[in-house]
Amino acid sequence: MKASGSARARALAVVPLLAALVVPLAALPAQGAPPDTPPPPTSEEATAPAPGEVVTADYSTLPDPTERGPFTPATIQETKLGLVDLQEPASAGNAPTPRTAQSPERMQIRGALYHPQDRTQPSPVIVLVHGNHGSCDTGTNSADLTCAEFKRNEAGYAYLGENLATWGYTVFSVSQDQLMMRQDNPKGKGMHQRRLLIAATLDALTAANAPGGLPLDANTTIGDTLAGRLDMTRIGLMGHSRGGDAVTSFIDYNRIRTDGPRYPLRGVISLAPVDYERKAPYGTPYMSILPWCDGDVSNLQGARFFERGQYVNGTDPFPLIQSSQLGANHNWYNTVWFADGQDGGNVADAACGNSAPTNGNNVQPNNLRLSGAASLDPWSYLIDNSDTFNPLVNTKISGDPARMGDQEKVGLASMAAFFRRYVGGEGAFEPYMTGELSTTEDHLQIPASACPTSESGARIDCAERVSTSYFPAGDERVDVIRPEIENPLTLNALGGSLTGTGFAYPYLDNGGVTLPAATAQGFDWCNPEPDHFAPSQLGLRTQPTAAKACPLPGKAELGGQNGMRENSPSTTPTAASSRSRGRRGARHPHGRRPGRLGRRQRPEGAGARGRRQLLRPAQPRLGPLRRLRHATPGHLRPRRHEPGLRHRADRHRRHRGHRAGR
Numbered sequence: 001m002k003a004s005g006s007a008r009a010r011a012l013a014v015v016p017l018l019a020a021l022v023v024p025l026a027a028l029p030a031q032g033a034p035p036d037t038p039p040p041p042t043s044e045e046a047t048a049p050a051p052g053e054v055v056t057a058d059y060s061t062l063p064d065p066t067e068r069g070p071f072t073p074a075t076i077q078e079t080k081l082g083l084v085d086l087q088e089p090a091s092a093g094n095a096p097t098p099r100t101a102q103s104p105e106r107m108q109i110r111g112a113l114y115h116p117q118d119r120t121q122p123s124p125v126i127v128l129v130h131g132n133h134g135s136c137d138t139g140t141n142s143a144d145l146t147c148a149e150f151k152r153n154e155a156g157y158a159y160l161g162e163n164l165a166t167w168g169y170t171v172f173s174v175s176q177d178q179l180m181m182r183q184d185n186p187k188g189k190g191m192h193q194r195r196l197l198i199a200a201t202l203d204a205l206t207a208a209n210a211p212g213g214l215p216l217d218a219n220t221t222i223g224d225t226l227a228g229r230l231d232m233t234r235i236g237l238m239g240h241s242r243g244g245d246a247v248t249s250f251i252d253y254n255r256i257r258t259d260g261p262r263y264p265l266r267g268v269i270s271l272a273p274v275d276y277e278r279k280a281p282y283g284t285p286y287m288s289i290l291p292w293c294d295g296d297v298s299n300l301q302g303a304r305f306f307e308r309g310q311y312v313n314g315t316d317p318f319p320l321i322q323s324s325q326l327g328a329n330h331n332w333y334n335t336v337w338f339a340d341g342q343d344g345g346n347v348a349d350a351a352c353g354n355s356a357p358t359n360g361n362n363v364q365p366n367n368l369r370l371s372g373a374a375s376l377d378p379w380s381y382l383i384d385n386s387d388t389f390n391p392l393v394n395t396k397i398s399g400d401p402a403r404m405g406d407q408e409k410v411g412l413a414s415m416a417a418f419f420r421r422y423v424g425g426e427g428a429f430e431p432y433m434t435g436e437l438s439t440t441e442d443h444l445q446i447p448a449s450a451c452p453t454s455e456s457g458a459r460i461d462c463a464e465r466v467s468t469s470y471f472p473a474g475d476e477r478v479d480v481i482r483p484e485i486e487n488p489l490t491l492n493a494l495g496g497s498l499t500g501t502g503f504a505y506p507y508l509d510n511g512g513v514t515l516p517a518a519t520a521q522g523f524d525w526c527n528p529e530p531d532h533f534a535p536s537q538l539g540l541r542t543q544p545t546a547a548k549a550c551p552l553p554g555k556a557e558l559g560g561q562n563g564m565r566e567n568s569p570s571t572t573p574t575a576a577s578s579r580s581r582g583r584r585g586a587r588h589p590h591g592r593r594p595g596r597l598g599r600r601q602r603p604e605g606a607g608a609r610g611r612r613q614l615l616r617p618a619q620p621r622l623g624p625l626r627r628l629r630h631a632t633p634g635h636l637r638p639r640r641h642e643p644g645l646r647h648r649a650d651r652h653r654r655h656r657g658h659r660a661g662r
Contacts, residue, residue, distance in 0.1 A: 065413050065420060067449070068166040068167075070166070071116035071166050073162045075112065075161075075399070078112070078389060079110060079222055081111075082108075082219055084106070086193045086196055089188075090186075091188055101181075107179060108219050109197070111154045111201075112154050115225075115226070116166065116168050116170070123229060123230060124169050124231050124419075124424055125234065126172070127174060127202065127238075128173035128239075128243075129197075129239040130173070130243050131241025131272075133153050133336075135177040136149060137383060142181040149388060152177070155397035156334030156335045156397070157240075157335075158399030159335065159404055160416065163416055164416060167424070176194065190242065198250045202235070203260050206230075208225075208226040208227065208230070209227060232263070234264075236265070236422070238271060240334060244269075245270070245276050248279045251265065251279070251283060267419060267421075268287070270286070271411070272302065273297070279308070280305070280308035280309050281305055281320070285421075287320075287322070288303065288305050288321070289411070291330060292327065293349075293368075295343040296343050297565055304529065306322040307529075316473060319473050320471040325465065326368065326465050329372075330343045332407040333407060333411045335396050338396070339396035342356075346362050350367065351367060357379070371405035371454035371457055372407050373405040375403075382394070406453065406457040409450040410452075413446040414466070421433055432445065432468075434468070435468035479493040481493060499521065500521040501522075505522065510554035512553050526548045527546060528549070528550045528570065531544055531545055534566055535566070543561050544561075544567060545569065
């Protein structure tokens, strides 16, 4: 769906003005790869084009991350790895009375295990961490941490766990059904306990990998199933919602941990996360996934992780990736959550409004939502605890590819490609990470097998569904333009001058933000990082404000602060570019020429000498909003790749992928 010519002429165009010079890719640091795993190719192995040469990469042999591999997956629906002591004192200061939320508890480390049963060599390890949801399907007893039937939130990623198991990975999806009965919901949110649970899970898997495994008892059921079968030097994490915040927080905790081993994290995914812990991830490849129709974390807080991590450690040798997924909601990456119904389906949004299949109260006629199941008649994912651990009966825990809806397919393609690239070391998956596929003829950044097939999913081209932002490692780029500490509007990152012409004042007088003074050049920078995120819980009568306000809708308008989660300023401002921080400029709405930005490099070279320039000009894009919830009809085309984060498309590695550790 493209904007009409007249609509484009009227639209306010905002341009991301962050750009980079990039050096050829250096190999990722080795992290204990098994001896039979081919190492990533070095820069010398890549074909080096001549200066000015236009290189066309061959993507015809890209592997498909949705396909299943040669190993036979085995699933243990309820795997118990022992016990962990957890406590999260209540923010209200209540005494730790036994059987209350603030009391110390000993809980089971349990979850769903997916592993390659016929693999003979140690396999990489992936730990999945679900988010906040109900603990029980029936019979909740919070005082005793029990249910008649547990919800089994952890089993909602079976489609991902089984797929990775067929490629030689062992995947453990950890349950927090008990933890959620003992969390400080008003303020602590259970985040402190979650990072401790992740640590305890990795400790337990390490013990299970030792000769003899774990002794069998009521709280430990794995025995020697995993003994000698895990490669604990290749670990990946994925967290969803509060789990996304937890895995991000664990990166820091793991770096300074003193009560146990520190684990080599090869890659971390934050899926539709909250941002309670306010972390800045670095030290491992990191991906933040933003579902544009998120009805829960409606201000897409995961964008903050992607932004904060960029310069927290300027020498970080690992990339940051942000995948914006148009039409996806918060819940349907988890099939158990799909079985429980919609999230945010009551918002009258032309693109995201769809309350089906929960009810028909708000089904916008031209909505662009991704489906959450292959079939609704009958439902692909049903709750049936007559045979709780049987995925053919209690189908909400099924990993059968034939049951997957649009959203599971897109999620699988993104997450499996990430883990196989960074945890498994399969360099052939790199183009899915960098966004370079947006330069191909079809622009698809996911394989065709993951393209939506539902009625609403097929309303726009598949190429519009996924937008990738890629921030290269420190030694792979030279920043040219970014908000500098001193003279941010006149000084570029190389120490030269920064000038601009043809830009218009980008803020609207709509009450969304206090209007800043216009700049002489017509462009400005902004940072939507809020000063807090919970006004009611903090006893404040004012809404959070941004560190430096970005253009926003009016507070009561669609996308305004009144309707945002925790009344926070949107991480993805309407009138701003699809970066949530950085310089932005606007073309005059009736101008015939685009705004132009100039930069002058100091004669000394300022660190860029000898590096081939791969700078792509930042062209104005009209109406491309990172969240369709904020869009108006006719302006629904997302930015496929953010110009400020272009990478070196010339160094695409022409080699086939290989199975993890094989």
